[in-house]
Amino acid sequence: MGVVGTWVRVGVGVLLGAVTGLVELVYLIWAGIILIPAWPQPRTRRAAVQRIQAGARNLAEVERWRLAAFLRAENASDYTGARAVEYLLLRWAVGLLGGLVLLLFLYGAAVGVIWTFEAFTGQSTLLLIVSQVLLSAVLLFLIVQGFIGIAAVERRLARHFLGPSTREVLERRITELSTSRAGVVAAVDAERRRIERDIHDGVQQRLVALGMLLGRARRAPDNSELIAQAHEETQHILDELRDVAWRAYPAALDNLGLHEALLRVAERAGIRVRLRYELAERPPSAVETAAYFVVSEAVTNAAKHAYAQEVTVDVTQADRLVVRVRDDGVGGADPGGSGLSGLARRVAAVDGEFTVDSPVGGPTVIVAELPCV
Structure with a gap:
């Protein structure tokens, strides 16, 4: 995905975050309305808290999907309902702030269209056109920084409240270590088999040939040529051994x-x-x-x-x-x-x-x- 596609994806994520932020604000207001009268009665209060936390988890799951799909932020699923409520208490404000940044972007785009129309129709002076271009550049810079800031706050907030628990981190680490240990054992075994194959197919065959040459040299009356061949064969064997050793560990x-x-x-x-x-x-x-x-x-x-x-x-x-x-x-x-x-x-x-x-x-x-x- 190119730069334009990335910014479109982030923009859609911020837009959806503004919508969910509004929903979360309404939900929190509703939660407060049902919790205040239920607070004096412990049994009723517990039931209300459980209901509120269940709804908060549902909203938090929507946020986890949005963060993964549009802001490339993965979070764990083992958080508690209380953590979900704490997350929503802060998250709604970030979502609405993202909505304000989007509104600023739309306002800037609309003003830019109007300025462009006026420039082409001759209704603006050169000084006004230059000032409008400069103001548009500053506004665009602020909007881009706003998008970057909102995305960063979204990721950090979710990681803090919805991030993996200590138990899940340890379980993941144990799984990774078990997998890597098994992989290392398999890699070592494969390397040993490769070295054995290289020695068997290369060095061993050349040693057999060298032995045969030396045997013939012992029996031949004029063995100078056979000894020269044997000497050449020893050089090949040394080269093979160097190659095997180099591939094993240089x-x-x-x-x-x-x-x-x-x-x-x-x-x-x-x-x-x-x-x-x-x-x-x-x-x-x-x-x-x-x-x-x-x-x-x-x-x-x-x-x-x-x-x-x-x-x-x-x-x-x-x-x-x-x-x-x-x-x-x-x-x-x-x-x-x-x-x-x-x-x-x-x-x-x-x-x-x-x-x-x-x-x-x-x-x-x-x-x-x-x-x-």
């Missing part, structure tokens, strides 16, 4: 840091890799390792499966370390595949977020956001 990552390790990934990729590295200092070891494997796996997939000609890698840091890998391949990557799902588990293990956007036809964009502490 020594350059510990010795030289993430930047140097990523430069070596770019050199070994077989396709053009543009690397933009903007970290002022080294991240923690676990985060550094996760970032390395995200880039390494993404570049390998782009070269082998996406038939990409160029890969762009951006490593930046704001509040979190962000790794973004984009290739110009055919797209259609499956986030549930063994490679990408393994990366997702690796990133989740350090409390990061992992996303894959790979429409058919490309481009594929992989983003990992990793905590820096």
Whole structure:
């Protein structure tokens, strides 16, 4: 969704918030009317309070839907009826304030139409036109800031009163930790199987061939050529072992840091890799390792499966370390595949977020956001 679409969505959310704010004000007045006479009688008071809280929860659920649909604010559903009433006591005023901002916007739009008509019909002087343009710019700025402020207050107010309870936060955290632990175990097992397969299909076969060459050399009267072949085969075996060790864990990552390790990934990729590295200092070891494997796996997939000609890698840091890998391949990557799902588990293990956007036809964009502490 573009900028215009975003502002339309926020505007509709503020408009609906003004309507619900008016409804909530009426509801609170009604609640006060039925609660005041019932207050002296405990049983009647309890029944009235329960009724009021039930209605407040219904209105709060409408607000949760509006906030999620138009202001992109998700809130928990385990709040109490008392919290819902407290929320409405403040929320109605915010809603009506948003309605005033909308009225100001409509007034400015109407005045702008009138001024434009007068300018085209020659009823305004140049000085008046310039002053009107300046006033319109100031008014538009104030309205935009008003929309931003109303949306921010809406989100903060809902998060305070309707946010997840301590129990729900802990339950979510336990679920995340259980899932990430299981994912790490699965990723480790998959990595072990891959290393075993690489050794069996590569190094082991070359060692068998080396043994056969040495056996023939022992039996041959003139074994100089066979020894030369055996020497060449040992070089291939060393290269295979280096490749296996590098894929398991690159020594350059510990010795030289993430930047140097990523430069070596770019050199070994077989396709053009543009690397933009903007970290002022080294991240923690676990985060550094996760970032390395995200880039390494993404570049390998782009070269082998996406038939990409160029890969762009951006490593930046704001509040979190962000790794973004984009290739110009055919797209259609499956986030549930063994490679990408393994990366997702690796990133989740350090409390990061992992996303894959790979429409058919490309481009594929992989983003990992990793905590820096």
